[in-house]
Amino acid sequence: MAPLGDSAVIIQLGTDINEQTQLLASALTKQLENDPFPGFIECVPAFTSVTVFYHPFEVYQQMKNSTSFDSPYEKVKTLIKKSIQELTIEEEAEKRTVEIPVCYGGRFGPDLEEVARINGLTPKEVIDIHTAGEYLVYMIGFAPGFPYLGGMSEKIAAPRRSSPRTSIPAGSVGIAGMQTGVYPLSTPGGWQLIGNTPLDLFRPHEQPPSLLKAGDMVKFVSVTEEEYERLKEGES
Template identity: 80%
Template sequence: MKPLTNLHGEIAPLGDSALIIKFGTDINEQTHRITSALTKQIESDRFPGLIECVPAFTSVTVFYDPLEVFQHSSKGVSPFEKVKEIIKNTLYRLTIEEEIDRWTVEIPVCYGGEFGPDLEEVAQINNLTTEEVINIHTAGEYLVYMLGFAPGFPYLGGMSEKIAAPRRSSPRTSIPAGSVGIAGMQTGVYPLSTPGGWQLIGHTPLELFRPCEEPPSLLRAGDMVKFVRVTEVEYDKLKEGNF
């Protein structure tokens, strides 16, 4: 681990009970390491009034109880200024791991047909065969940058531009949980049945969101994902196994 010297994040208020720390606009692994390290440090050194930290692609949002923060502040110092000073001090002494031992989660996927109704369209968009799309998709290793949109929904980085595809012009009103999709340069898995406009290329029997377990999300920011192709027969057997 090494100190992140001269690390400057743009700190701005977000309403009266939160602030956001921004680290530019470039989505990359280095920025992800910074947001992850900052989130971990803030949660480790919890200050009075801290509610939670929410990391995103290039930022961290800190939610706090303004009344509790005010009670622990010097006279004349607003809750925002108090939390801002805490964050600035945390950034000053922040460290980051040069090498990270990441947890890799394999996600079995049955591609095409009723499991992936948009697979052929993705192939046509990229002048590829469906087999080539599947091979490229399963060859990648994907970093979970953050969770959002729906509980447990992973935003994955690292997809090949060879299979990039725009969102559907007409979103579906309901997409089954477990659907694997592509939108632009991203791929992801729907943990719950929700509306959505991603191009669906496959489906997994794996449950990504398990509300009765702790933690409820199978994936966490910083994990790696590997998609593994399975046949329909294998899919059915895995489904019966009730992951």
């Protein structure tokens, strides 16, 4: 556990990216959100850590009658340690599974053929493998609503593009190494693009604004261009 500036603390829960560490990060996040300490703002879970943001002055107000702590950080660290000691990890009987429709290849996935070539497959085989998997959302990051997904088959792994694109369309489904993900907003990026979803993964006017959260499972479903356009119209 270490300070991150003067209003946050980062809790390192492991060194390897795996489902057990993700489960621990989700459990700690849920516990702190359900039973927040005075001054708590929010938790941000990542692959192997959880960052807790807090209001230093509100924490200091709680320390006025105590001489046990030298700083708000020391107080917050003690409160978090207490939460960790009381933490009970119970794997959810059923994780939430979110189906994401994807139109693969063509103008929607300009790198599909390249991913197929790299792996000695046909484009259809890449699609079949990509849609056969179930993917765990390890964290949301890089851009609002962007899910980092684990569980992709090594059969369709592909390196990042040597020359990143300056603008990637929102909804683009990409592959980078052993990871797959979805760009919720139009941003620069270097992932290999194999398709596009009509779903809005980032919905700023809704609460919560991200369609996905850490701990969710994702299932990609192949759709035709006509189905894509109909679904896209329904999202507008």
